[in-house]
């Protein structure tokens with residue numbers, strides 16, 4: 001067997017060409033007036049938060065603080081056949097017709113610019129490349145650093161900054177071409193992966209586990225009781241959590257729900273919809289960089305136990321550039337071999353330091369002997 005890399009990150013500059021313009025016209029026109037009024041009513045002009053600076057921030061961080069043992073390679077565009085495994089023909093026709101245009105697709109904050117369709121094809125294709133690398137044993141684990149994100153995209157609808165469901169395209173490719181019969185997807189993005197859930201809702205061979213901030217937080221789906229249907233009954237596992245949920249609760253969910261689910265399902269491959277908007281800088285949940293690192297270590301052990309360590313990460317959300325780039329960095333360090341720290345409850349370590357600092361300040365003066 002050729003020598004195996006520890007971890008490969010895949011990045012292709014074509015994903016930067018997706019630059020939606022909030023002033024672009026709407027499709028269909030009737031949405032235009034309503035959303036225009038909404039945007040005009042905001043105190044601060046609305047900017048499209050899912051922008052190319054997200055990826056350049058990650059790549060700049062990897063250049064300034066290289067991760068030892070990490071190799072970076074380029075990606076590729078997905079074919080229509082690969083996208084068609086999870087999206088409808090009419091949806092693909094509609095999206096491909098937008099090539100070279102600036103348009104809003106719907107009220108649900110999704111728009112395209114001239115380079116967006118190619119960027120979305122490259123995002124999905126690069127997720128496939130990342131999966132191929134682990135299945136072909138070129139590396140133990142991989143990370144597709146891509147945008148636009150994918151987990152809100154449904155079979156026939158773009159939603160929440162997502163055009164094609166990258167992780168679903170990669171999972172379907174693994175099943176159809178790479179001999180992976182059973183694929184497990186863990187989605188730790190702050191938002192529920194409604195699109196991924198929809199796509200595999202009745203598929204018994206894809207186990208979809210999702211920890212997310214509970215409804216009415218966007219997109220509002222992902223109830224505990226939603227467990228799949230038909231032959232897929234039981235292979236959708238939702239773990240909705242309240243605002244402020246942090247590392248300890250996330251790790252408890254992994255150990256007490258995701259681990260036994262994996263034990264039961266016996267995956268051939270584990271994919272991660274890795275969104276970094278669960279970090280507290282994005283104001284939805286309270287996960288730290290140590291938390292992302294610890295979750296990565298957990299998944300690495302799970303993948304080693306069940307599927308020859310085959311573990312591929314696919315980037316989803318994360319809009320604060322600092323927590324996004326540091327979060328990706330902390331995941332890659334663990335994939336490259338660093339032992340993750342055991343996260344504590346936020347602030348306890350600092351209070352312990354403060355206790356030590358102030359310990360003698362309020363003691364009664366020592367008696368003269």
Ligand SMILES: [Zn+2]
Pocket residue numbers: 189190191275277316317318
């Ligand atoms: Zn998100």
